[in-house]
Amino acid sequence: MLKIYGIPRSRAFRTLWMAKELGLDYENVATDMGKGETRTPEFLALNPAGQVPVVRLVDGGALAQSNAIMLHLAWGTDLIPAEPFDRARMFQWLFWEQYSHEPAIAVLRFQKLYLKKSDEEIGPALPGKCERVLTLMDSHLAAKTYFAGEKLSLADIALVAYTRFAHQAGIDLAGYPNVRLWVHRVEDDLRLEHLV
Amino acid sequence: MLKIYGIPRSRAFRTLWMAKELGLDYENVATDMGKGETRTPEFLALNPAGQVPVVRLVDGGALAQSNAIMLHLAWGTDLIPAEPFDRARMFQWLFWEQYSHEPAIAVLRFQKLYLKKSDEEIGPALPGKCERVLTLMDSHLAAKTYFAGEKLSLADIALVAYTRFAHQAGIDLAGYPNVRLWVHRVEDDLRLEHLV
Numbered sequence: 001m002l003k004i005y006g007i008p009r010s011r012a013f014r015t016l017w018m019a020k021e022l023g024l025d026y027e028n029v030a031t032d033m034g035k036g037e038t039r040t041p042e043f044l045a046l047n048p049a050g051q052v053p054v055v056r057l058v059d060g061g062a063l064a065q066s067n068a069i070m071l072h073l074a075w076g077t078d079l080i081p082a083e084p085f086d087r088a089r090m091f092q093w094l095f096w097e098q099y100s101h102e103p104a105i106a107v108l109r110f111q112k113l114y115l116k117k118s119d120e121e122i123g124p125a126l127p128g129k130c131e132r133v134l135t136l137m138d139s140h141l142a143a144k145t146y147f148a149g150e151k152l153s154l155a156d157i158a159l160v161a162y163t164r165f166a167h168q169a170g171i172d173l174a175g176y177p178n179v180r181l182w183v184h185r186v187e188d189d190l191r192l193e194h195l196v
Numbered sequence: 197m198l199k200i201y202g203i204p205r206s207r208a209f210r211t212l213w214m215a216k217e218l219g220l221d222y223e224n225v226a227t228d229m230g231k232g233e234t235r236t237p238e239f240l241a242l243n244p245a246g247q248v249p250v251v252r253l254v255d256g257g258a259l260a261q262s263n264a265i266m267l268h269l270a271w272g273t274d275l276i277p278a279e280p281f282d283r284a285r286m287f288q289w290l291f292w293e294q295y296s297h298e299p300a301i302a303v304l305r306f307q308k309l310y311l312k313k314s315d316e317e318i319g320p321a322l323p324g325k326c327e328r329v330l331t332l333m334d335s336h337l338a339a340k341t342y343f344a345g346e347k348l349s350l351a352d353i354a355l356v357a358y359t360r361f362a363h364q365a366g367i368d369l370a371g372y373p374n375v376r377l378w379v380h381r382v383e384d385d386l387r388l389e390h391l392v
Contacts, residue, residue, distance in 0.1 A: 048332055049292065061281050065295075068287035075280065084271065085257050091264035096245065098294045099261075136244055 002026040005043070006052035011106075014066045014161045015053040018073050021190060034114075067094050070154050079154050086149030093147045093155035104129040106162045109169035119170075130169065134176045137163070141178035145185070152189045160186040167196050198222040201239070202248035207302075210262045210357045211249040214269050217386060230310075263290050266350050275350050282345030289343045289351035300325040302358045305365035315366075326365065330372045333359070337374035341381070348385045356382040363392050 004019060006012020007030050019026040031037045031052055038050045047054040047064045054064045063069055074080055081087045108126050111117045119127075137159070140147065147155040164183050166173055173180040173196050184194055200215060202208020203226050215222040227233045227248055234246045243250040243260045250260045259265055270276055277283045304322050307313045315323075333355070336343065343351035360379050362369055369376040369392050380390055 048335060049296070057281070059281075063281075063284050063288055065288045065291040067291050068284055071287050072280065072284035075283075084268065085253070085255075085259075087271075088259050088264055088268035091267050092259055092261045095261040095263050095291070095294050098291050099298070100245070102295070103299075139244060 002058055003029050003056040005029045005031040005046065005054045005056075007032050010052050011066050011161075012053035014158065015055065015069050015073075017157065017190060017192075018070050022073060022077065024073065067098065067154070067158055070157065074154060078151065079157070081149045081151070081153055083149060086153070090148035090153045090155040094158055097155075097158045101133050101159060102162065104133045105166060105169055105171070108171075109162065109165055112170055113168045127170075130166075130171055134163075134166070134171070134173075134179055137182075138176040138178045141182045146182070152186065156182075156186045157190070160190075164192075164195050198254055199225050199252040201225045201227040201242065201250045201252075203228050206248050207262050207357075208249035210354065211251065211265050211269075213353065213357075213386060213388075214266050218269060218273065220269065263294065263350070263354055266353065270350060274347065275353070277345045277347070277349055279345060282349070286344035286349045286351040290354055293351075293354045297329050297355060298358065300329045301362055301365055301367070304367075305358065305361055308366055309364045323366075326362075326367055330359075330362070330367070330369075330375055333378075334372040334374045337378045342378070348382065352378075352382045353386070356386075360388075360391050 002019065002024055004012060004015050004026055006015065006028075008016055008028075010033060012028075016028060031043060033052060037043060038047075038052055044050055046056065046062045049064060051064060053066050053069060054062055055069050056062050063072060071080070081090055104126065108122070108130055111122055111126070146152055147159060160183055163173075163179065164187065173183065180196065183196070187194055198215065198220055200208060200211050200222055202211065202224075204212055204224075206229065208224075212224060227239060229248060233239060234243075234248055240246055242252065242258045245260060247260060249262050249265060250258055251265050252258050259268060267276070277286055300322065304318070304326055307318055307322070342348055343355060356379055359369075359375065360383065369379065376392065379392070383390055
């Protein structure tokens with residue numbers, strides 16, 4: 001059986017959704033970074049980078065990086081556009097998410113929600129980065145329903161993951177109306193509750 | 197004709213190699229971030245994120261993110277493994293490169309080479325991050341010839357891009373012998389000169 005290492009309130013939630021969305025038979029092996037469980041010799045043998053999520057595939061191979069895992073599990077499904085340019089745009093947003101979105105929104109959320117840092121301790125750079133990220137998304141979504149092509153793709157799933165928790169980073173999505181509508185649209189597609 | 201925006205000494209070099217490697221007919225439109233050329237209205241219309249590289253495809257579509265561009269240009273070639281697990285591993289390393297490798301090696305190189313910062317100004321965190329990144333790569337390469345499967349793939353091209361300039365970040369690759377051998381191997385595959 002497919003084993004997914006991580007806990008739902010970590011980056012692993014993206015992988016857990018995907019497995020659920022695709023109706024896969026899987027087991028969630030609770031692995032909590034906060035408890036040092038990603039630093040044990042057993043875990044490091046599975047993923048030397050010491051990060052969740054990581055999956056052990058049915059044939060025994062280990063795979064890390066949430067977006068790579070999503071691509072592997074969803075290969076051949078409608079979540080990866082067949083049209084070459086739409087597929088390329090999906091990849092563009094997947095890499096942008098890793099390089100620009102996650103280091104802004106997810107990091108600010110972590111500092112506020114888990115490290116309980118004050119606005120003063122955090123400073124203005126990180127919130128400014130979040131604002132630029134959300135402005136870019138809002139502007140894209142002014143003319144588009146989804147991020148790649150006219151249908152839900154892995155780009156939306158990757159981007160919605162932390163965007164729908166933006167309020168936990170102290171960000172009001174009311175300032176980004178197209179983003180908020182899109183979050184609701186993707187939540188409906190994935191049969192998830194609306195959080196904001 | 198395919199238009200590649202950027203300059204060879206920026207992140208665009210990955211895209212320029214790829215176009216050359218695949219024998220594509222292309223034009224390099226010099227766009228220098230250092231001269232503010234990624235902040236003009238024309239450039240922002242092409243890529244609202246204001247980053248190079250970006251390409252304008254033959255049919256007019258614009259595409260950003262170096263790894264997404266490589267995937268689009270190389271789709272259907274041997275640079276993307278056909279075997280599903282090897283392909284998944286290629287994606288794992290491509291996302292790892294964006295999230296962990298580039299923010300370490302490329303950023304340290306930028307601070308030393310272009311901003312001319314001293315070791316004191318840079319502090320110990322960033323060099324420590326580079327050390328962990330290279331140690332992880334060296335350990336992977338102790339048992340493997342390439343990053344995904346037994347052949348050159350986009351993962352190697354993405355990772356070698358800044359690794360082969362590590363000396364410009366003040367890093368001596370002699371401390372990472374497997375990485376150094378792999379850099380030479382990939383340079384040979386791509387008919388590039390050995391830099392270190």
